[in-house]
Amino acid sequence: MDSGLRAMVDAVDEARRQLRENALPNAKGGWRDKVPAMDEGVMLGTLADLVEVAAELAAALSGRMSTNASPGFYHLAGRRLRDEAGHLREAEQKVAKRVG
Known part of the structure; x- marks a missing residue:
């Protein structure tokens, strides 16, 4: 390696x-204690950040794989992770609207 x-x-x-x-x-x-309503969105945003970085890593690695099938696996994983990060961002926005 x-x-x-x-x-x-x-x-x-x-x-x-x-x-x-x-x-x-x-x-x-x-x-x-329960997470205060004003802070609920913070964790959603933090999780979205984490998933976005994982998506970026998968995408960056997709072009570096040696075997024929592996780039597709990384590309698909990156796309799915970006989608999930998007869901977390949507939830973060909904929480922000709800709690003001």
Whole structure:
């Protein structure tokens, strides 16, 4: 594995580790108070940001694959991730309108 690819893998691994160790335990903490209505959209936007970056990575990688089938897999994954990020953005806007 070349150093550029290793750096990508390491960055994704670190992001996953940070999410699992820091964000997920806080989200699962049932003893915590409910998220204030004014802050609900913030998490939708944050999740959209995360999914958008994953979509960008998949799209960027699609042109670098060596086998015939793999670019299509990455392209499709990137498109689906962009679609999901769009759904999150729509929800973020709906929440913003609802809470003012």
